[in-house]
Amino acid sequence: MANKIKLGHVHMSGCTGCLVSVADNYLGFIKILDDYADLVYSLTLADVRHIPEMDVALVEGSVCIQDHESVEEIKETRKKSKVVVALGSCASYGNITRFCRGGQHNQPQHESFLPIGNLIDVDVYIPGCPPSPELIRNVAVMAYMLLQGNADQKALADKYLKPLMALAKRGTTACFCDLMNDVINQGLCMGCGTCAASCPVRAITHEFGKPQGQRDLCIKCGSCYGACPRSFFNFDVIPEFETISEIIAGALK
Amino acid sequence: MIADPYLGKYTTCVSARSTDKEILQKAQDGGIVTTLMVYALEQGIIDGAIVAGKGDRPWQPRPFVAMSREDLLKARGTKYNISPQISLLKEATRSFGLDKVGVTGVCCQMQAVRKAQLYPINMRDVPDKIALAVGLFCMENFPYKSMQTIVEDHAGQSLSSVKKMEIGKGKFWVYTERGNVVTLPLKVTHKYEQPGCHVCLDYVSNLGDISTGSVGSPDGWSTVFIRTKVGNDVWSKAVAEGIFETKPIEEVKPGLELVTKLAKEKIDKNRKTVEERKTFGINKALQNPYT
Ligand SMILES: Cc1cc2nc3c(=O)[nH]c(=O)nc-3n(C[C@H](O)[C@H](O)[C@H](O)COP(=O)(O)OP(=O)(O)OC[C@H]3O[C@@H](n4cnc5c(N)ncnc54)[C@H](O)[C@@H]3O)c2cc1C
Numbered sequence A: 001m002a003n004k005i006k007l008g009h010v011h012m013s014g015c016t017g018c019l020v021s022v023a024d025n026y027l028g029f030i031k032i033l034d035d036y037a038d039l040v041y042s043l044t045l046a047d048v049r050h051i052p053e054m055d056v057a058l059v060e061g062s063v064c065i066q067d068h069e070s071v072e073e074i075k076e077t078r079k080k081s082k083v084v085v086a087l088g089s090c091a092s093y094g095n096i097t098r099f100c101r102g103g104q105h106n107q108p109q110h111e112s113f114l115p116i117g118n119l120i121d122v123d124v125y126i127p128g129c130p131p132s133p134e135l136i137r138n139v140a141v142m143a144y145m146l147l148q149g150n151a152d153q154k155a156l157a158d159k160y161l162k163p164l165m166a167l168a169k170r171g172t173t174a175c176f177c178d179l180m181n182d183v184i185n186q187g188l189c190m191g192c193g194t195c196a197a198s199c200p201v202r203a204i205t206h207e208f209g210k211p212q213g214q215r216d217l218c219i220k221c222g223s224c225y226g227a228c229p230r231s232f233f234n235f236d237v238i239p240e241f242e243t244i245s246e247i248i249a250g251a252l253k
Numbered sequence B: 001m002i003a004d005p006y007l008g009k010y011t012t013c014v015s016a017r018s019t020d021k022e023i024l025q026k027a028q029d030g031g032i033v034t035t036l037m038v039y040a041l042e043q044g045i046i047d048g049a050i051v052a053g054k055g056d057r058p059w060q061p062r063p064f065v066a067m068s069r070e071d072l073l074k075a076r077g078t079k080y081n082i083s084p085q086i087s088l089l090k091e092a093t094r095s096f097g098l099d100k101v102g103v104t105g106v107c108c109q110m111q112a113v114r115k116a117q118l119y120p121i122n123m124r125d126v127p128d129k130i131a132l133a134v135g136l137f138c139m140e141n142f143p144y145k146s147m148q149t150i151v152e153d154h155a156g157q158s159l160s161s162v163k164k165m166e167i168g169k170g171k172f173w174v175y176t177e178r179g180n181v182v183t184l185p186l187k188v189t190h191k192y193e194q195p196g197c198h199v200c201l202d203y204v205s206n207l208g209d210i211s212t213g214s215v216g217s218p219d220g221w222s223t224v225f226i227r228t229k230v231g232n233d234v235w236s237k238a239v240a241e242g243i244f245e246t247k248p249i250e251e252v253k254p255g256l257e258l259v260t261k262l263a264k265e266k267i268d269k270n271r272k273t274v275e276e277r278k279t280f281g282i283n284k285a286l287q288n289p290y291t
């Protein structure tokens, strides 16, 4: 298709789990590459050495600030991309790389890792460790509709992406504490249980219906806060779940 | 398709009751939730359902994944305190290996399910595996200790002697095994409500595939909204097979008028609360999930 968007995967310091999640869309991923996006950059999947111009850059991993090349690459990614997406929790919030103290072979001096939002402006967050294939799929379809769709599709993509863009504006740190600070202490928690389901390390349990976080287990991925229906709940999108799910499924058929 | 600003989108609304006598014995109202889930399980529409079972203390619910009729029946009846149903949403697809998940829960939990479907943040394998979501009407919920205070201090009954609790006709009802019936005016219970419920903008589980509650229908019957294609499929099959008896909602008293009135009361009041939070401090707002 002529109007395919240019999609890239930029690999900073991450475990490739995010990229595996992209690929875990199986036929959906193939469909995206067939009809909606050319994969113009991906160290793992495409034979391109240097960061090209991209419509959408999916950045996996945080940036090691002692690694000159990474720092240059993330800046170049920003300059050459229309939309920068932090793919997964390391790119969004630092996540597990926050716990690095250096000392690993063969670059023991590489010890400080920052989420990409500390070095460049980021447009969209896809939190998760790893991010779910379904959310990646949804964002990919919406990004295509935003850049190449008709007026209705653009409007839908706009309102769908808005809360994920707001997460990108909100900050570069995450913790179970976000639920304490911005949901529980704010009188918003109603004990639905979502946060516990979304936690990849099962750090959250519910006592008498309210979330308790084992803060030592928390890897700072930001999933619980993003997933909580009382962090954001957009009434112009979520109640349309039936139609929107059909649109996404239709696009990938 | 009807789209009501307070009652949400629905294709049909009826008054209904299960025809399964065993389920009805301990159901809260018309046994709609349990009967639907049993039917869906037997038809292979779901592999199991997240329900509010028994917790460690009297009347404390604990979410669990029911995979048999027997399990589903154990969850009958309303527990007026928090059961974090959605904590099992991903677990149901993992530890329990369900491909088709049924979910029961109150309005905010239906909202949580739909958010997890459209914005599956660390919710791998969840969006496409939700097979049937049955929502309850809900004016408010209570923390466990609130419910205990209401029953033990205000109604003067020990929690373990209670057979059923109910909110209806403007009162909180406590029925004990030995036949005591105590009612409390809701103005006594209001202050014990869960604070998070006061920003809740949904009364009749607008986002369920099917939603149900007692309000609007005669005692022992339930008001049922059929909302989505999925909901419509299951419901029409079940009714055709005689699983439920139904009456048009227009033919029962007090009917939709009361449902609408209560929905409006709740949502308007809570909208006001959301507004007031914007000027809670001096030039300081409280968080607003809806912007
Ligand atoms: C907190 C709460 C407030 C409610 N407020 C209203 C109201 O204002 N007006 C109204 O008309 N109806 C209200 N209901 C719904 C009503 O009490 C009945 O639950 C509903 O009519 C279903 O009855 P049934 O006979 O079909 O269900 P049953 O067949 O008896 O099954 C009950 C189902 O409810 C679920 N359940 C029980 N307790 C909880 C809980 N704490 N959290 C989540 N799920 C639970 C169980 O999983 C079970 O599957 C409320 C329910 C709850 C839990």
Ligand code: SF4
Pocket (backbone or CB within 6 Å): A179, A183, A184, A188, A189, A190, A191, A192, A193, A194, A195, A196, A210, A211, A227, A228, A229, A230, A231, B084
């Ligand atoms: S997801 Fe949010 S509202 Fe639900 S229990 Fe957790 S903190 Fe409370």
Ligand code: SF4
Pocket (backbone or CB within 6 Å): A190, B106, B107, B108, B109, B138, B139, B140, B141, B194, B196, B197, B198, B200, B201, B202
């Ligand atoms: S009132 Fe709303 S927030 Fe509170 S339990 Fe009921 S549905 Fe949830």
